[in-house]
Amino acid sequence: MAITADGWTSVCQDHYLTITLHYVRQGKIEGKVLCTKAQTGIHVAEEIEEILQEYRVRDKVVAATVDNAANMAVALRTLSIVRIGCFAHTLNLAAQKIIKCQSISNWAARVRSVIVWMKSVTMAKVVLKEKQKLLNLPQHMMILDVKTRWNSSYLMIKRFYEQFPAIQAAVMDPRLRKQSDKEK
Incomplete structure (x- = not known):
């Protein structure tokens, strides 16, 4: 399994983090938004960890595609999850x-x-x-x-x-x- 994680800002300037899980089922790639939640600060690793634990997929996630934000790179390094830069963002x-x-x-x-x-x-x-x-x-x-x-x-x-x-x-x-x- 892999995830995409994106921090984004609403038109009201509220910060959110969305985690989407990607997996293969019966030979077909599928995806499911696990969670969109208010991003409470710079502790992105803790927030990602919490979401993955809540959905009981932490031990199954091997990689994450994220933008080039430094906080995402640090978070994934902290979680020992392979970081794949988002080509569209680059x-x-x-x-x-x-x-x-x-x-x-x-x-x-x-x-x-x-x-x-x-x-x-x-x-x-x-x-x-x-x-x-x-x-x-x-x-x-x-x-x-x-x-x-x-x-x-x-x-x-x-x-x-x-x-x-x-x-x-x-x-x-x-x-x-x-x-x-x-x-x-």
Whole structure:
């Protein structure tokens, strides 16, 4: 058996720890969330130990996949559980470094500001939908990226390019130009 352990923060800024157990049953990989509980401090090893003991799987767990957080590495070393770094987390860290490059960062910020504006102005959404129909483009909503998910930046940019002709047409629409003048 193996586990994945992830410390995360809710929108209310409460800290949680989720432990998921992974195993093979009749040749099929299965997983079960054992527990999501408030993370009470830096004693992650004790919290993981407590959860594994509670579910009587402590002696069966041989490895854990976790992010690159130092507290997780220390916890697993303390518990003598083999640590396997999460590839998706490592990839996200690498992509975030690339996204922070000045030229990419500036360009993404401009794309982001257009999308934020289009999502926040009701008439912009209406006009965009009209232009999508007129230009025979898929009627997709714009995607706004999320910092902790590198692929959301990719999806935001991909959607922006897909919808660029409709975005250009919408921005030039007199109804939005009037709206923009009112906001100044």
